[in-house]
Amino acid sequence: MEALEEAELCFPQLNTSCRKTTHPHSESTIIYTVLSSTTLLTVVLNLLVIISISHFRQLHTTTNLLLLSLAVADFLVGLLQMPVLFLHYQGCWTLGDIICVVNYFVSFLVISVSVGSMVLISVDRYIAICDPMFYSTKVTLKTVQLCVCLCWIFSAVHSTWILRDVIKQPGRYNSCYGECEVIINFAEGVVDLVVTFLGPIVVIILLYLRVFVVAVSQARATRSHIVTVTLQRSETVKAKRSEIKAARTLGVVVAVFLLCSCPCYCLTLADVNNLVDKSFVGFNVWLLYFNSCLNPVIYVSFYPWFRKAIKHITTLQILQPGSRDTSLQ
Numbered sequence: 001m002e003a004l005e006e007a008e009l010c011f012p013q014l015n016t017s018c019r020k021t022t023h024p025h026s027e028s029t030i031i032y033t034v035l036s037s038t039t040l041l042t043v044v045l046n047l048l049v050i051i052s053i054s055h056f057r058q059l060h061t062t063t064n065l066l067l068l069s070l071a072v073a074d075f076l077v078g079l080l081q082m083p084v085l086f087l088h089y090q091g092c093w094t095l096g097d098i099i100c101v102v103n104y105f106v107s108f109l110v111i112s113v114s115v116g117s118m119v120l121i122s123v124d125r126y127i128a129i130c131d132p133m134f135y136s137t138k139v140t141l142k143t144v145q146l147c148v149c150l151c152w153i154f155s156a157v158h159s160t161w162i163l164r165d166v167i168k169q170p171g172r173y174n175s176c177y178g179e180c181e182v183i184i185n186f187a188e189g190v191v192d193l194v195v196t197f198l199g200p201i202v203v204i205i206l207l208y209l210r211v212f213v214v215a216v217s218q219a220r221a222t223r224s225h226i227v228t229v230t231l232q233r234s235e236t237v238k239a240k241r242s243e244i245k246a247a248r249t250l251g252v253v254v255a256v257f258l259l260c261s262c263p264c265y266c267l268t269l270a271d272v273n274n275l276v277d278k279s280f281v282g283f284n285v286w287l288l289y290f291n292s293c294l295n296p297v298i299y300v301s302f303y304p305w306f307r308k309a310i311k312h313i314t315t316l317q318i319l320q321p322g323s324r325d326t327s328l329q
Contacts, residue, residue: 010092010178018178021091035085035286038293042078045296046071052309057324059305062144063124063250067299069148070117070253073110074292080106082289088282093180097171100180104166105159108192111288112155115200115261118254120147122207125247129211162192197265204254211247249302253295260291304328 011017023031049071053059084103087093093100124144128135166172166182173181184192264284299306305328312318312326 010094014177016177018092018176021089023089031089032086035082035089038286038290039078039082042082042289042293043075045293045300046075046078048310048313049296049299049306050075051313051318052306055313055318055324056309056326056328058326058328059309060141062139062141063121063128065141065144065148066117066121066124069151070114070121070295073113073117074295076106076110077289077292081110085282085286085289088180092178094178095180097174097180101163101166101170101182103180104182105163108159108162109155112158112196113152114257114292115196116151116155117148118257119200119203120144120151121250122204122211122254125211125250126207129214129247158192158195162188193265197261201258204258208251208254211251215247249298252302253298256294256298257291260287260294264288 008019008022009017010020050068053064053068053071080103087095095103124139127139131138160167162184163182173183175181264287296306300310308328312323317323317326
């Protein structure tokens with residue numbers, strides 16, 4: 001009996017050890033398979049996005065720079081956050097209190113950066129569609145680089161503020177040895193919810209509603225032959241169509257993000273007394289992380305340049321001299 005109880009402990013040699021979470025073997029096999037495959041896909045696909053946009057000069061555009069920031073955040077999710085779900089599923093944290101704090105910090109950081117990148121993408125599409133005459137002067141590479149840097153800095157400051165208590169005293173909320181627990185008080189939780197979810201969602205929805213209205217009006221104007229058919233005007237219409245197509249693709253990215261993140265944030269908002277089953281919480285966290293795997297899949301589906309870039313990378317053509325100037329059109 002004592003041997004059985006020791007086997008259920010995360011650290012049998014310690015009386016203060018947490019107990020392992022037991023699961024049926026078939027369930028564990030399915031969970032481990034799903035987590036392993038999604039983790040691998042998230043890391044590999046986002047690494048391909050990072051290499052593609054960083055390597056090929058043709059892809060050094062303002063919009064792609066925002067996608068690069070999002071891909072880096074998604075890559076960190078796959079590399080650092082998804083593997084940790086294995087430990088939470090087992091119910092035993094074996095990496096120590098300091099790594100626990102680092103894990104939560106990275107989690108808050110990458111989620112904040114992802115949300116910030118979505119807002120910047122929405123602003124970029126809004127200006128490109130609604131104010132195309134001044135897009136090239138308002139949205140420059142230096143401006144976007146500054147916005148991306150500020151996004152990461154703000155996310156780091158926000159994450160530090162939210163976790164300031166546990167950063168000062170790691171493990172203060174653990175009830176037993178082998179637990180990784182962080183408790184956010186109600187006021188801080190509300191601030192985090194507004195800053196990283198409700199506020200950005202309102203901004204994104206309002207911007208994309210405006211983009212949708214303008215895109216529909218332009219499509220109607222084109223079908224009605226309102227635009228005079230000249231060489232210069234046809235080039236302008238073609239440019240607008242490409243911008244609208246990019247807006248649709250990035251709109252899909254934003255919509256998928258909202259679908260994946262809403263359950264987790266709504267659960268956080270509703271579960272003020274921590275009464276929801278932990279397995280259900282874990283599923284919603286995984287769904288939030290799974291969005292990082294879906295973004296590159298969307299790029300593959302909608303962006304021909306990304307498919308061509310992947311072909312160049314996987315066939316090692318990027319190692320050839322002058323590959324940075326390869327045309328991906």
